[in-house]
Amino acid sequence: MTDSQRWLQRTRQTWKVTIYLVGLVGFGGVLTYCLSLSPESVGWTILATAGGMLSFVWLAVSVRCPECGARVAWFILRTAPANQWRTRLTNLTDCPRCESTRADTLFRAFQDF
Ligand SMILES: [Zn+2]
DSSP, X not given: OOGGGOHHHHTTOHHHHHHHHHHHHHHHHXXXXXXXXXXXXXXXXXXXXXXXXXXXXXXHHHOBOTTTOOBHHHHHHHHSOTTTHHHXXXXXXXXXXXXXXXXXXXXXXXXXX
């Protein structure tokens, strides 16, 4: 599969997944560091856990279909098995709700013209 076939690439939303990954790795690193410290770091541990959860919320809310407005990442998170959702999201070729492709849209626009 080429990058131009991927729905995330075509809709220019890969940067949203990158922010999610940076957040997850960053907060995961802070969490790992906090857990290696003494019990006084409970506040930081809670903060890092909340940050990691916020990264998931960001991904679920921000990745949307420009055609139908569906929250595509949220749909994938809910329906795909836990060990497959990320692969399924990055390999999407169409929106799971409206199954629109940019090529279809251009074709329809050409027909209307
Ligand atoms: Zn859609």
